[in-house]
Amino acid sequence: MPALDKLKALIAPAKLLTDDSSLAAYGKDWSGQFTPAPLAVALPKTIEQVQAIVRWAIEQGVALVPSGGRTGLSGAAVAANGELVVAFDAMNQIIDFNPYERRVVCQPGVVTAQLQQFAQDNALYYPVDFASSGSSQIGGNISTNAGGIKVIRYGLTRQWVSGLKVVSGTGELLDLNQGLIKNATGYDLRQLFIGAEGTLGFIVEASMQLSRAPQNLTALVLAVTDLDCIMPLLHSFQSKLDLTAFEFFSEQALEKILARGDVPAPFETRCPFYALLEFEALNEDISNQALSLFEQALENGWVADGVISQSTQQLANLWKLREYISETLSHFSPYKNDLSVTVSRVPDFLRDIDQLVQQNYPDFAVIWYGHIGDGNLHLNILKPDNLSKEAFFSKCHEVNKQVFETVQRYQGSISAEHGVGLVKRSGLNYSRSPAEINAMKAIKAVFDPHGIMNPGKIF
Amino acid sequence: MPALDKLKALIAPAKLLTDDSSLAAYGKDWSGQFTPAPLAVALPKTIEQVQAIVRWAIEQGVALVPSGGRTGLSGAAVAANGELVVAFDAMNQIIDFNPYERRVVCQPGVVTAQLQQFAQDNALYYPVDFASSGSSQIGGNISTNAGGIKVIRYGLTRQWVSGLKVVSGTGELLDLNQGLIKNATGYDLRQLFIGAEGTLGFIVEASMQLSRAPQNLTALVLAVTDLDCIMPLLHSFQSKLDLTAFEFFSEQALEKILARGDVPAPFETRCPFYALLEFEALNEDISNQALSLFEQALENGWVADGVISQSTQQLANLWKLREYISETLSHFSPYKNDLSVTVSRVPDFLRDIDQLVQQNYPDFAVIWYGHIGDGNLHLNILKPDNLSKEAFFSKCHEVNKQVFETVQRYQGSISAEHGVGLVKRSGLNYSRSPAEINAMKAIKAVFDPHGIMNPGKIF
Incomplete structure (x- = not known):
């Protein structure tokens, strides 16, 4: 050719x-x-x-x-x-590091874990972390504004990008924000390319900021007695501690994890939901504060049991309860959704979706887990054994319309952190208005007038 | 009519x-x-x-x-x-508050200090703070992505906006991001309106996030022996403490402040520069850490003297040394510039600008202060008594071209936090490329096809 x-x-x-x-x-x-x-x-x-x-x-x-x-x-x-x-596999080098600025200049193919390791080797921390960090690349993280398990404290990828070089759809190189912290010179075009899934241009270099390394991270896993106790629990801990994570998973998720046989149970007690909280136990005062908040939560009936990590090994084991879920469920051909609403509406939203699936498909198991401190829920519907994969996914597609309508009613997001791509393109209108979608298309035409940059993705 | x-x-x-x-x-x-x-x-x-x-x-x-x-x-x-x-003076109400989400829904005319007070009344904190917070409004803060004195810890206004309602130049209402933490559904249009100076549309409602209130804020004022000691000093403190501020001012600035007669001198020692550091003294460990870092800095010869606040009164007095500068200098008809470079290049940049002004106008006094932890320097050139205002400003305009050329050479910003408006429009090309400026104009045409929204500002 x-x-x-x-x-x-x-x-x-x-x-x-x-x-x-x-x-x-x-x-x-x-x-x-x-x-x-x-x-x-x-x-x-x-x-x-x-x-x-x-x-x-x-x-x-x-x-x-x-x-x-x-x-x-x-x-x-x-x-x-x-x-x-x-x-971008062949553009995978860290090309500059400035310790005073805590700034790393990365090529787009640098793997997330590579940046995390580089930070650690320099007594710093790259705080965006998620299950696929061993394979995902920085260019992709930026293009999807990757979130993950530490957003409650450290925000999304967006917060750590201080400069971007992008090649737009005209072949021009744009050098955006050059690593500056403060730059009030008109529209911040850098922000547009973050989360644009490569539809405006390709990221060819990024300035990433690093953070102070957290010290003595400590996790609490709590058995939560009722969905309505989650929000007061979050509020109570958050008003006294700087949480680095506030994750949750349902009893059904825990069952699947324990059935693996390689993750120890946190405690005997069973509750409908579990919360995993993490914080820096910088000193004894903070640890005591956490324990007293736990005791209060017990007294208030919000939680029925709990465990606190006493070592990095225990910390790692408690995190497995949450981090192994996605991989564990993948063996059950799950129908996945990655939804968000504002944090305080999570309990009502979750109940509404549960009811919706129950009403339509009483034999489908629904498993919830996610980043509840950010309002981000991963909904997984598991395939019953007696149903073919095709029949199952077609039924899920049917109920999905109603799930998205519920998201719209709650003014939530049909894609909290996984992007739109091809999979959620037809659902975009549930989270973005026609005027917004038109504006997005017009902006795409500005940077990609020939329509050659990842066309057909997002819209 | x-x-x-x-x-x-x-x-x-x-x-x-x-x-x-x-x-x-x-x-x-x-x-x-x-x-x-x-x-x-x-x-x-x-x-x-x-x-x-x-x-x-x-x-x-x-x-x-x-x-x-x-x-x-x-x-x-x-x-x-x-x-x-x-x-927007008549749209000045806080219309909703959700303590679980730490989210306040504000009309655009809410005054910054009003939001700060509201946060305080609810045991929370709105961390964007600057000299004009008693008069500036949230809509204006967002439209300029206001920065100020706590950026090193809390970021700019951008970081605290979780939702925006804007009326675009077509009269359409866009409801952007609706207070969500995570929302990966295409381009984040909210980010475009932040810092757009009203050229794309008008902000008519904003969801603002609040933070945990800082505890026992403590300030250190240090006499810095040499410009080159500033960066190792910042690095040393920042690697051990979460600083909430790292400000600086020159000896000339201090002289003017002390000449007012209402601000006590921090100490007898005189040095070319002073740094004001602030941190949360959450417990004795942290305070001891700060003192030991100070002793190290003395040993290393980076600082010659220092004082630490022991009360909120002393904290307030130390802050006056920095916060009264702008108002104090205003009586000297200063020619102001608000510049930024990446943090580690501050010393070289400052020296180059100093030399430039000295060479051209040896009788002009240059006063430096600013948010050195963010690379943001406020350059003030004071009018000599023997020169008319007109002659002075016209000479400053001449040297300004070279100042902006220096900024460009350092890939810095000609407006770190004050925006572009009319004043810096002609200098925009020193910080943004022709391709970027063209993209900005095309984006403006998307949201303001009739060209009626604050025309002539930025470009």
């Missing part, structure tokens, strides 16, 4: 892959619902090569799909329509 | 002012360089009235200027060309 030969020459010595196994691997993400069919896979090593690829794509009328760790669950990195995949 | 009569009827019973003193008062901000000449001043009380005003403006081809506390220094709220001023 002459167009590909031309591209190969343009980006040489960077690689251009066209073998079947590369196409299959690079054309999909963890959503797993789309058949990969990319034209080829380019692995640029420099910003100039990325620019050359974009100019080639404009000339040839070929669409581009950016590719990081492909750990996304929404199909944003899927190439199913003859697109050229632009994979 | 029939157009105004029509507007009056449209927004009744809300006020429409046309008297000279209102026009003069509402047509200007604290920049003080422009002659106010608005058409009239509308004081809407509801979102619907704001929408009616925008629709009227489209029909009549009248430009609109939003007006908050008008404490800005860049002329963003100036109406000098027959614009209609839309002042």
